[in-house]
Amino acid sequence: MTMYSGGLRKMQVATNKENQVQYTLPVGDERVDMNALIGQSLTLTFNGEIHCVHCHSKTKKSFNQGYCYRCLITLAQCDSCIIKPEQCHYHEGTCREPQWGEEHCLTDHFVYLANTGTVKVGITRHVTEGVSSRWMDQGATQAMVMLRVPDRLTSGKVETLCKAHIADKTNWRTMLKGQPDEVNLSQVRDELLEAIAAPLDELRHEKGLQAVSPVTDEIHAIDYPVERYPEKIKSINLDKTPSFSGTLQGIKGQYWLLDEDRVINIRKYAGYQVTLNT
Known part of the structure; x- marks a missing residue:
């Protein structure tokens, strides 16, 4: 032992x-x-x-x-905008830790689709060799990047647009019930982008034409032990x-x-x- x-x-x-x-x-x-x-x-x-x-x-x-109460109310990584990125307030000068915000929020983010038993939308900062650790933490069996944006706030705004048409949460019980059926994520992506085309164009007009960029990505299959x-x-x-x-x-x-x-x-x-x- x-x-x-x-x-x-x-x-x-x-x-x-x-x-x-x-x-x-x-x-x-x-x-x-x-x-x-x-x-x-x-x-x-x-x-x-x-x-x-x-x-x-x-x-x-x-x-x-894992955090104590003092860290919960003082750390930027514990602020409510981490759960709700559309509420990122760095630009208002009220970030709890501006340097942390610059390193973690003012960098490229990716909007993705994942199959965790049902198809969901989400955001991530890191896609290493095509597969994000976030997808693995959520138990996704399929995933693909859909859009690239320049910061966390923009990713939250895009995710909010998507949430009107698709889930943004993983149902952990559904995820643990077994191997889900494969989904054509490319088709879901195309239908979703068409559904949010008008408000997405408005966001590009507000942030700049290159602020929301489509990403051509394969569907990544992920296996679990x-x-x-x-x-x-x-x-x-x-x-x-x-x-x-x-x-x-x-x-x-x-x-x-x-x-x-x-x-x-x-x-x-x-x-x-x-x-x-x-």
């Missing part, structure tokens, strides 16, 4: 040559190869302490998946069940899929001090 102890973080993701997601779990200073544990038994135990993922101070409650999907999902809550054991039957998005149809969202418990026995 191998034991890892320390602060939990969201799983790091990458893809191999077959576009299967490779998961690495940070536990303290250790990095655990989670793909290698598929089919094996493990035990995760929460020791009762939570440390903020930013300032590392001890906190009784975690906010925004899952041996068995749950039939009836039973979610594990570490606050209520501080220790559990089971066989890891798969990983999708940021979820572990365990025997007895149990699942746990690892990202939700970032900052929790745990012991993992494998």
